[in-house]
Amino acid sequence: MKNERKTFRICSIGGITLMALMLFCALLLGVVLGSTKVSLAELWRGLFWKEEAHTASIILYYLRLPRVFAALLAGVGLSVSGVLLQSVTGNELAAPNIIGVNSGAGFCCILLLTFFPKISAALPFAAALGAFGTTLLIVSVAAKLNAFRGTVILCGIAFTSVLNAGISLLSLLDGDVLTAYNAFSVGGLSGVKFEQLWLPAAIIFTCLILSLVLSRRIHLLCLGDALAASLGVRVRALRLCCLLCASASAAAVVSFAGLLGFVGLVVPHIARRLAGQRTSHVLITSAFVGAILVILADLLGRVLLAPTEIPVGVIMALIGAPFFFILLLQRRDQGAAM
């Protein structure tokens, strides 16, 4: 009953309005705060008068706005990816890295840096290609072995090990490559531009909408494959579709933010605690919570040691790991599934 009351609250119009308001506040803070503060008056002038030569306008249009938009996209994309992966694998510890997003992206990046160091601008595309390609490979092998649910995780572990070995081998050959790869693997949003974000935004929101359309079917997977199939769900096709959505969404984030950890793992757990188990509610709540969390983590990284920046990936790991540990402890105390 307690859970139901929570579900009602967070998924009512009031709940969604509250989350939207919190997101707006996070966006506002993300725009005005930083190593250089922008007052609300300057923000207003900068937004609506767009004085090209004005410092506040330059900061807003070239630094802050693309950055908070990127943080919002990263939060939504990784959270949705996490919810889908945890639903289709039935594993609460599933995150984008289990379907090869991190290892695939990392391997392609290091390949590019090793053999074509002059076109390092193509790094985001290589990362997205690697992430998506590895997922396709893992999903195809798991589908061929005909034991999808558990096998996809085992295939992910096997492919990740091979790709990580490849990353280690290539980085041993060239120290410069290792340095460049390290910066990418931590995950950060500094220097991101609007032009980089339109395509990932289209991919992420398409995946979110598709997931919401399929959410009732996805929810049926909580009954197990046999029951879901007997209720008219094409389980394998649905699972494949969700995995591709999860991969595309995470790969889109990797293309501009690098390998941002913990969001896809932690946020779905927070959302389930707030919204209950219904997949549509978890997806909507995750999108809001993920966006707010990444925007605030990025803001923290900018102001904590200003003017030095801490990459958002480091902040997420610092916040995410203890938070996840607390969630696990609470779950143990309650003796129930989250």
Next chain:
Amino acid sequence: MLQCNSVGVTLGGKEILSNVSFTLRQSAFTAVLGKNGSGKSTLAACICAQQKHTGQITLCGSDLASLPPRARAQRIAVLPQNVPTPNITVRELVSLGRNPYIGLSRRMGDEDFAAIDRALTRTDLGAFADRMLPTLSGGERQRAYLAMILAQDADVLLLDEPTTYMDIRAEAEFLQLLRALTAEGKTLLVILHDLTLAAKYADDVLILEHGRQTFCGTKEECLKKCAIESTFSVRRINVDGEVLFLA
């Protein structure tokens, strides 16, 4: 009605089911009996189109395997042996039974809500509708799942050992409820491990041994031919007009 014609399954070179043929009688309770590994659950998986097989399974003349999943789900409802306990309310679980009738718009209409209420009332779970599934006892949980497949509004119900984790009282109540459903027009195919309960509640009996069908007919015929005794090496006694099987 549901008809199996020469259904067979071979896995890794081993014959799991061979030449199983039977027709379910409409509005009858058919018990499927057999020792462990006799192929009962494999037969259930074939009927659910989750196991590739030879032969043909038809429902009212239509090949079950060729029916689209949602159309199949509108005609045959399945309760597998092992069901999870998701952290959702009873009403939410029962509402999932309406999935075969709901398109991607996900909207449920008055007919769906009426079917959910009917299923909850029929299984006597009205008072539990807002309880979370993990807070129910094993028997109540199984009734909730029965309500879910009743909300599915299918004519044929297939239940794989539905009373496994129930105490004697819950087991009896559950089987009485199943028995009553046949009077309302439902056709039941129930895999049971308790021979005495099968003799008490079933109309028809199907016995499998090493993947082969050794008997298929009415309960009276089964008792007359001592088919259960010969398959399970048990003896039968009659106490106060009730049939009991003892090892």
